[in-house]
Amino acid sequence: xxxxxxxxxxxxxxxxxxxxxxxxxxxxxxxxxxxxxxxxxxxxxxxxxxxxxxxxxxxxxxxxxxxxxxxxxxxxxxxxxxxxxxxxxxxxxxxxxxxxxxxxxxxxxxxxxxxxxxxxxxxxxxxxxxxxxxxxxxxxxxxxxxxxxxxxxxxxxxxxxxxxxxxxxxxxxxxxxxxxxxxxxxxxxxxxxxxxxxxxxxxxxxxxxxxxxxxxxxxxxxxxxxxxxxxxxxxxxxxxxxxxxxxxxxxxxxxxxxxxxxxxxxxxxxxxxxxxxxxxxxxxxxxxxxxxxxxxxxxxxxxx
Numbered sequence: 097x098x099x100x101x102x103x104x105x106x107x108x109x110x111x112x113x114x115x116x117x118x119x120x121x122x123x124x125x126x127x128x129x130x131x132x133x134x135x136x137x138x139x140x141x142x143x144x145x146x147x148x149x150x151x152x153x154x155x156x157x158x159x160x161x162x163x164x165x166x167x168x169x170x171x172x173x174x175x176x177x178x179x180x181x182x183x184x185x186x187x188x189x190x191x192x193x194x195x196x197x198x199x200x201x202x203x204x205x206x207x208x209x210x211x212x213x214x215x216x217x218x219x220x221x222x223x224x225x226x227x228x229x230x231x232x233x234x235x236x237x238x239x240x241x242x243x244x245x246x247x248x249x250x251x252x253x254x255x256x257x258x259x260x261x262x263x264x265x266x267x268x269x270x271x272x273x274x275x276x277x278x279x280x281x282x283x284x285x286x287x288x289x290x291x292x293x294x295x296x297x298x299x300x301x302x303x304x305x306x307x308x309x310x311x312x313x314x315x316x317x318x319x320x321x322x323x324x325x326x327x328x329x330x331x332x333x334x335x336x337x338x339x340x341x342x343x344x345x346x347x348x349x350x351x352x353x354x355x356x357x358x359x360x361x362x363x364x365x366x367x368x369x370x371x372x373x374x375x376x377x378x379x380x381x382x383x384x385x386x387x388x389x390x391x392x393x394x395x396x397x398x399x400x
Contacts, residue, residue: 097215102292104144104279105208107215115212117150122158122203123356126239127256130170134177134202135260140282140357141204142185146267147280147360149216150208155182157192160201174202185264214271218279219295225276225389226369227300230266230382231258231359233286233350234313236323241316251312259357265381270362273371281358285329287351287397289361290387291336294396301398302351302387304341309350317346317353325354338395351399363389 097107105119121141125133138155145152157178161171171194179189182204238255241247263280270278281289286307290300316322329352339348359382364372369385376383390398 101217101219103218104147107148107210109212113211115210115215117145117148117208117210118206119144120158120203120205122201125200126259126356127242127252129256130173131177132256132260134174135181136256136357137202138178138181138204139260139262141206142181143263143280143357145206145208146263147216147218147278148210149214149267149271149278150210152182152185152187152206152208154188154190154207156190156205157194158203158205159192159194160197160199161194162198162200163196166200178202178204181260181262185262216271216275216278218277219293220277221293221298221363221389222276222365223298223389223391224366225363226366226385227387227389228362228364228369228372229281229308229359229384229386230263230362231261231281232308232310233353233355234309235259235356235358236326236354237313237316237321237349238310239356240323241321244321246316246321247312254310263360265379266360266376266383269372269375269379269381270360270364273364273375274368275362275364277363279361281355281361283325283354285326285352285354287333287337288329290397291333293361293363296396297392299390299393299396299398300387301390301400303400304343304347306384306386307351308384313350313353314346317349322349323354326352329354336396337399338397339399341400343399
């Protein structure tokens with residue numbers, strides 16, 4: 097599994113029992129605290145392995161650091177934050193590489209494993225499946241607002257908590273209850289990743305009232321605090337979407353918002369979805385049913 101299908105990671109078969117899942121990602125700082133930034137960047141990088149149904153084994157640091165303007169203590173804290181998240185999901189930090197850059201970047205090259213017959217793809221939906229989302233939206237808007245010092249400490253803490261939460265438990269529950277398709281919500285936004293899941297074979301109906309997002313994101317979007325990537329998503333995806341209800345500009349942009357370390361989008365049968373939501377509630381994993389899979393229609397995505 098490689099470039100085809102817009103998959104979240106590559107998968108290379110080693111034997112009939114094991115395949116390697118490989119991915120790499122890095123981001124610029126989204127919060128001021130270096131340890132938390134390291135956690136968020138690592139959670140973002142690790143997520144692709146979980147989306148494929150894999151378990152993390154090793155990770156390599158990928159670092160661009162401006163030593164002229166930042167101390168080595170800051171770098172140490174970033175790397176500690178990253179290792180904290182690697183250990184949380186049972187992985188091992190096994191090295192890395194650092195270069196000098198004018199802007200800080202940090203992330204991971206991650207290797208995981210999965211059984212070749214248990215790979216979870218992003219476009220293997222089934223008709224009448226339920227779509228579940230495991231993190232609220234609006235993070236692209238809010239991290240942009242954080243960089244501009246436009247939000248208070250409570251919002252920053254909540255954003256940091258959401259972004260640093262691993263998708264590991266959410267993935268484990270999906271695998272245990274039975275899942276048909278799965279991906280994580282990142283740079284293409286909610287509707288962009290739903291578009292990929294449709295694969296021109298199904299349509300997906302989304303119920304706006306069920307979509308979770310932080311209210312402060314609406315406030316910031318109304319003031320034009322929206323990342324460029326979200327506008328790009330809107331330009332590309334909107335032609336595949338039919339809005340069956342009137343949304344404000346900011347409500348619509350929440351759906352196109354480019355996310356960092358977003359939640360999983362999971363497609364399950366109706367019975368499996370009920371079990372998933374029950375298990376998620378019991379284990380403290382955020383999960384919301386947001387829509388369902390239908391026969392292919394004129395548009396790929398319908399927002400009700």
